[in-house]
Amino acid sequence: MKFGVGQPVPRLEDPRLITGSGRFTDDVNLPDQLYMAIARSPYPHGSIASIDTDAAEAAAGVVAVYTAADIESLGGMPCRAVLKDRQGNPCFIPKRPLLAEGRVRFVGEPVAAVVARTRTEARDAAELVLLEVEDLPAVVDLNAAAAAEATVLHEAHGSNLAIHYENGDEAAWEAAAAAAAHRVQVSLVNNRVAPSPLEPRAAVGHYANGTFTLYNPSQGAFAQQGVLARAIFDEPLESIRVISGETGGGFGIRGEVHPEAALTLFASRALGAPVKWHGDRSEMFLSDSHGRDNLTRADLALDESGRALGVRIETLANLGAYCSAVGPFVPTMAGGRVVGTVYRLPALYHSVRCLYTNTMPVAAYRGAGRPEACYVMERLMDEAARQLGIGRDEIRRRNFIPSSAMPFVNHSGVSISSGEFEATMDLALERADWAGFERRRRRSEGLGRLRGIGLGYYVESSGGGPEEEARVRIHPDGSAEVIVGTYSHGQGHETAFAQILSDTFGIEFDKIRFIQGDTAFVKFGGGTGGSRSSQMGGIAVKRAGEGVIEQGRAVAAELLQSEPGRVTYEAAVYRLDDASAQVSLADVARAAETAQFGGEGLAETHRYDRGAGTYTFPNGAHVAEVEIDPDTGVLHICRYTAVDDCGRVINPLLAAGQVHGGVVQGLGQALLENVVYDTDGQLLTGSFLDYAMPFADAMPDVDVSFNEVLDPNNELGVKGIGEGGACGAPPALVNAALHALASRGVTAIDMPLTPEKLWRAANGLSLQERAG
């Protein structure tokens, strides 16, 4: 089967995307639309004394100016994370208003919405909105936020602590630590990043005839529809239609609705015209959710031979000024499910303090909690190897959960269903020529450069929400239509799902039409996130397709005047088992639309339920080899090897694309990217000039391969591939840099590894970039 599962089929969506005929939200322009601009707080923290909108209202072209007082009928941005601490106290989740109420809590917080006839007029007028505040001290640093004397962002709560999440057994850890021959500690920064999809956020809101229609980038329209209906507008679900055409990258942060989208709908209802908003890039740095931002101290107890006895991981996690839709879920449970990752750890204690600070809220970002968890364990393993004088591969070998122990229930009660961690690592070491490193190191040394090689092993718990739905219909012309609740914001689902259906039906690839991202057609779904689309949408699609074949078999049996049990199906043809008669899938579909067969046509909706609390476990070994110039600190990635186990590979081109994308994002976080707020809470990295997104020059040739260990719990055997690169790259690169710097006595360094930081490390200078 040329276009079936496992084939490197080029992406169906690319001709449309690369010829500019895709329809992104900013391509949507409705007749008589008005334009919205947002006046944002330039202050990180303050009590609002007044918001003077007179000048803005009087400005050319302005139709309306809204502040919090005008939108009292609307609810706030909800957080769907449900968390309790061990004492049963719920996580403190303050109201996040669409427009600041009473206080401003971060630079960029929306204060007023200005609607005008043109975008320029709206933006000009937004600059005239005069916000006066009584300044409050800004809380930026995580340690400062946690301090007893800290200024409190949400006064009624009394502290900046949203929740102290705990997992595992502290007493067991203490016992393990007491019995340990070796203790290894690391203190780590998981730096804050700005996910920065290529497409800046935009929204077109249109209220007409009692229905709200929102055009908006997303990772699945349902989550947005639900939030708008239930939490913000208090309207029936069916009165809100959300349409996502093309979305230029999601990375987690497009999984949630942002305030501006809701405000376009509100303004449209109030003004009787469509309202469009389109943020520019600097506005995205201020107002698109950020990712990561943890401080972690971890302690590993080992026996004489380097076998782990237990681990303690204590994290301060930055939520920003409010909770995003997933907020405290990411640093706690999302990563917590696989805290300890791929290693056998007799004892584990995990503690996370989630804190509010005067910064943009933090949301899910590629991997969401899993990359952070993996980074901690991989840094610990390397440090343990160094201190104990064991090979870095060897210490992992001694501690991996063996495949014979699968399914393996970890400390979070999660059952890791499959994985060949040692074999996957060995494959990566071989492809990376780990054994031949010393020869290459000497060659670099001769050129005055420091060379290092590093390993990062990751595992994820993937799948997200346990239910997903697909509807497959066969049209009378024999073509198939598939509607699915997952959402492709660039990954290539159109291609992958067509491959699955092409396999299932034995029909031509180009006879399959794909529909997603419009709540008017797609009735249920969990959207995309957490590497879930292939394993959830893929299986729902496959089963819906199989259901259609069964339905068709009954119809075919009648048409052939026989019994369904005697009808076989292959390559779009139903045949009697003695091959005496046959009828095509198209004819069956046509018949199914007639009154004789109920007139419903040949269609099946399947809702796949994976089972709550079950996940798949994509995992893999990434090896990075780097060279550092000690004169300038410039790091060059000489070689990068990724061996991922994502279960069955549906399309190696798409899968490799996901690995490349994940690696470059992980590389960005490890080497360059860093959101910087100054001590006063001003955002300093407000453009791509200041926020160092990696460019093509930083990207090595990635050697991509797969160790396909099929997932035992779904019939496709898929696990997911969306996030592995972002998990594997940071530890592989940082461990490689530390290996390179070992000869200079460096044992610790924090991301991002900018040239200056590496140069300081290589030359024995303080890593503190501020002098004095």
Next chain:
Amino acid sequence: MAAHDVMPDIELFQPVTVEDASAIARRLEGRGWVLAGGQDTYGWLKDRAKTATAMIDLGTIEALSGIEETADGVRIGAMTTLRTVSRDPLIRERYALLAEAAGKVASPQIRNQGTLGGNVAQDTRCWYYRRGLSCYRAGGNICYADSPEGMNREHAILGASRCVAVSPSDTGTALVALDAVMVIQNGGSVRRVPAAKFFVGPAVNITHMTVLREGDILTAIELPAAWAGAEHYFEKVADRDVWDFALVSIAAAFRTSGNAIEDARLVCGAVSCVPHRLNAVERAVIGRPRSEETAESVAGLASQGAKPLNFNHFKAPLMENLVKRALRS
């Protein structure tokens, strides 16, 4: 309506002669924004930190583009793109230092559009200034970068005076090293300014980075035969290898006789408001070979007089390391 949503209304002039361009500029009295490749200009407009009501597009003046041999070297039209400069056989053969520097500017897309004249005349990249804050350079009375909490990793360690912004030009260092001459026309009169005098620091003029004044059009850059075919070294250290500004760069040219350096130019970029010529190093290397020993003994002179700010102490040793590399190879 759609167009209005992207750009403000701008009166656009597209003269075909330098005289006209100059005359329009004088008539508009400072309101006329002289536009070369636009790679600096459009950023200002997009960020809304500066606005223009009138623009004088030099792209329509054919005489400003092209590279030609002259009696005493090579003449490059100011509107010649950076890509052309970096790829031109004549430049690569005789002034490879400039070709390399031009080839390190920003990204291929920007080099296709950006011009040599624009690259030397561009405004500074101090992020406080570019954000539109009212600092000294913008006519105010404060420097945000040089305040106790200022973030000044990219800023000057030499030649600052109230303003600590640096010249971002990659080609400026090479042009100073090659003793280039900038040809400036105003109305009917033409003046020739050495590259080293073309760039001005804040002590001279805090709101302008070059000597260009109203009605001045930079028409060409002349490279003297004296430095043709010289040994050279160029390196730009930045966080990323493309589309980034230098943290420190070096452009060096050497004339040697036998083993000994007869004359040298070493110029550092991104350490001062102007391309910073290392006079002490230049003097110290005369008569010596390009060698490890020479490198080690003179590198310390490179950062003499440096006054680092809170976050840019690294620039002084980085300058020294780059000087060593220039003298070694």
